[in-house]
Amino acid sequence: MAGGGxxxxxxxxxxxxxxxxxxKKKRVxxxxxxxxxxxxxxxxxxxxxxxxxxTTPQIMQMFIPPQTDNVEVPMSKLFTIRxxxxxxxxxxxxxxxxxxxxxKDLKKLMFDANMKLKNQLITVLKIDDNASYDxxxxxxxxxxxxxxxxxxxxxxxxxxxxxxxTIAPMTEKDLEEIKPL
Amino acid sequence: xxxxKMKRTxxxxxxxxxxxxxxxxxxxxxxxxxxKSEAESEQKFQIKRPKASADTSKIPDKDLAIIKxxxxxxxxxxxxxxxxxxxxxxxxxxxxxxxGIDDSQRGxxxxxxxxxxxxxxxxxxxxxxxxxxxxxxxxxxxxxxxxNDCMEVMRKKRATAFNLVTDKKQGM
Numbered sequence: 290m291a292g293g294g295x296x297x298x299x300x301x302x303x304x305x306x307x308x309x310x311x312x313k314k315k316r317v318x319x320x321x322x323x324x325x326x327x328x329x330x331x332x333x334x335x336x337x338x339x340x341x342x343x344t345t346p347q348i349m350q351m352f353i354p355p356q357t358d359n360v361e362v363p364m365s366k367l368f369t370i371r372x373x374x375x376x377x378x379x380x381x382x383x384x385x386x387x388x389x390x391x392x393k394d395l396k397k398l399m400f401d402a403n404m405k406l407k408n409q410l411i412t413v414l415k416i417d418d419n420a421s422y423d424x425x426x427x428x429x430x431x432x433x434x435x436x437x438x439x440x441x442x443x444x445x446x447x448x449x450x451x452x453x454x455t456i457a458p459m460t461e462k463d464l465e466e467i468k469p470l
Numbered sequence: 471x472x473x474x475k476m477k478r479t480x481x482x483x484x485x486x487x488x489x490x491x492x493x494x495x496x497x498x499x500x501x502x503x504x505x506k507s508e509a510e511s512e513q514k515f516q517i518k519r520p521k522a523s524a525d526t527s528k529i530p531d532k533d534l535a536i537i538k539x540x541x542x543x544x545x546x547x548x549x550x551x552x553x554x555x556x557x558x559x560x561x562x563x564x565x566x567x568x569x570g571i572d573d574s575q576r577g578x579x580x581x582x583x584x585x586x587x588x589x590x591x592x593x594x595x596x597x598x599x600x601x602x603x604x605x606x607x608x609x610x611x612x613x614x615x616x617x618n619d620c621m622e623v624m625r626k627k628r629a630t631a632f633n634l635v636t637d638k639k640q641g642m
Binding site for chain 1: 615634
């Protein structure tokens, strides 16, 4: 460590020669050798710096409906998003033909669809078993981001946002429909 | 003029500000440091979490039950479920009562489970402590089927509110 040598050296013997007998001795300030203290402090500091993890995981809340009998909803209020095994997304409002949609366009699409039907729209997400979890989270994330735009937009019309969203199982029929696309 | 040999005084550096800052940083890191749980340091797999946009909600640490869906080795097909609980009292009770857990696993914090055991564990956790919060910590490379099966288990045991663990997307 730096600071070798006697600490406070040079203060004593400021004057050479014999001091007079009753000369007031210059009081040497309280000197503490801080080197070991600093050593330990830095050791601990490096230890904590290396062991600490800055990025704590965050969470995405999910609510799934409990097992109930099928609830009948009007087809016209549905908005289906399907995720195929290869990660491609398809959407269709109500009974329309499914169309391909890119991840980056999903947000705008959802916003427009929601604004048309306000709180009536029910978003249905159907995911293929083979789709990767990464894609699923990205879609969910996009859908969550839309909420951030929707809430103020609906607020202007004095409508509190009520989210209607569900994850439904992907059926054979669903798969058939998006297969040729 | 006679040359007076000056006594060389050692190099003296005032370390006070340095020590101040060092201690400041030390206290900061000491208070922010969060250590890996026992189970985490024992586990052989590493979970690559999917990234999601910045969210303010952090993972709760009280009465938390985590279902980990991890890839065990380099082989992607090698996926399994792990169950982990933070509350020690509940954990002992749950692991003792749930069927499908053998004695060698009882003392551990984290247990490997299949779907049937998972269902037992989730159900038992809810009986022991209805306030248990669930989180699913899954690897981003797994197929959705694993998550879907897991959600089905949760649905059966009426644990309908849970959290998906993600990492913060950079640059947001």
